Amino acid sequence: DAKTTQPNSMESNEEEPVHLPCNHSTISGTDYIHWYRQLPSQGPEYVIHGLTSNVNNRMASLAIAEDRKSSTLILHRATLRDAAVYYCILRKGAQKLVFGQGTRLTINP
Amino acid sequence: GAVVSQHPSWVICKSGTSVKIECRSLDFQATTMFWYRQFPKQSLMLMATSNEGSKATYEQGVEKDKFLINHASLTLSTLTVTSAHPEDSSFYICSARDVDTEAFFGQGTRLTVV
Numbered sequence: 001d002a003k004t005t006q007p008n009s010m011e012s013n014e015e016e017p018v019h020l021p022c023n024h025s026t027i028s029g030t031d032y033i034h035w036y037r038q039l040p041s042q043g044p045e046y047v048i049h050g051l052t053s054n055v056n057n058r059m060a061s062l063a064i065a066e067d068r069k070s071s072t073l074i075l076h077r078a079t080l081r082d083a084a085v086y087y088c089i090l091r092k093g094a095q096k097l098v099f100g101q102g103t104r105l106t107i108n109p
Numbered sequence: 110g111a112v113v114s115q116h117p118s119w120v121i122c123k124s125g126t127s128v129k130i131e132c133r134s135l136d137f138q139a140t141t142m143f144w145y146r147q148f149p150k151q152s153l154m155l156m157a158t159s160n161e162g163s164k165a166t167y168e169q170g171v172e173k174d175k176f177l178i179n180h181a182s183l184t185l186s187t188l189t190v191t192s193a194h195p196e197d198s199s200f201y202i203c204s205a206r207d208v209d210t211e212a213f214f215g216q217g218t219r220l221t222v223v
Contacts, residue, residue: 034211043115043202043214044153087152096143097204097212099153 004088009104012078020073020103022088027068030092035062035073037084038102044087047073083107111137113205115215122193122222130188130218132203139205142186143212144178147200159186193222 005023012018024033035047048055048062050071055062061074075082087102112135122128132142141160145153157173159165159180167173175197177189186205190197198221206212 036214038153041200041217041219043113043204043217046211046213049211094141094206094208096155096158098155099145101152 004090004100006086006088006100006103008101009106011106011108013108014080015077018075018078018082018105018107020075020086020088020105021070022072023070024088024090025069027090028092031090032092033062033064033068033071034089034091034097035060036087036089036097036099037082038087039081039084044099047086078107080107080109111135111205111210111213113139113203113213113215115203115218117218118216119219120221122220124194124222125192127189127191128193128220130190130201130203130220132186132188132205132215134184134205134213137205137207137210138183139186140183140208141206142180143204144176144186144188145202145204147202147217153202156188190220193220195222198222 032051034049036044038044048060050062063072085102085104087099114133116131143158144156147153155168156171157165157167159178161180161183165178180186200217200219202217203215204212
């Protein structure tokens with residue numbers, strides 16, 4: 001399985017944009033890039049996913065590098081409720097989701 | 110997004126007893142369900158994958174006789190922790206998906222074995 005690498009932790013300020021990086025240098029052509037986040041004492045929550053093109057939804061944007069070896073999750077205006085562990089996961093089709101360590105995002109008021 | 114409901118949210122049981130955790134998809138058909146376990150300050154670890162009407166596929170190192178999984182309908186899967194011991198205390202999370210959909214997660218069940 002292709003692996004992802006994320007920073008262990010990041011910190012940002014409320015109402016500022018946040019860019020969460022993910023490296024996946026061994027990604028294959030059929031791997032989708034998924035992002036989930038987990039708030040304290042809760043199950044993970046789907047954020048966004050993409051294959052090649054950048055994606056936007058009401059929660060975030062996903063910027064995918066042209067060579068697909070890295071991607072960035074963008075929270076346009078962070079709030080305190082965005083403090084969570086963010087997981088970047090590669091998945092082929094209907095395969096299982098395998099979680100790495102993720103990035104713990106802290107938002108300062 | 111789709112809703113996955115897990116019950117109970119937390120449970121305390123005595124060592125040696127069995128505990129059943131339910132996972133329901135409320136507004137979609139879950140052809141596949143996944144069970145994860147998460148220890149404090151660690152990531153989610155996949156325990157098993159189950160397809161409706163079939164036997165579950167367990168990840169390496171997960172005892173299938175200890176963690177019984179039943180996925181008898183398209184909206185319900187259960188995980189039974191048999192003869193629970195303190196080392197089984199953990200946060201158990203289910204996930205459900207239909208064909209060609211994202212996976213949605215339950216809110217988790219915190220199991221404490223005393």
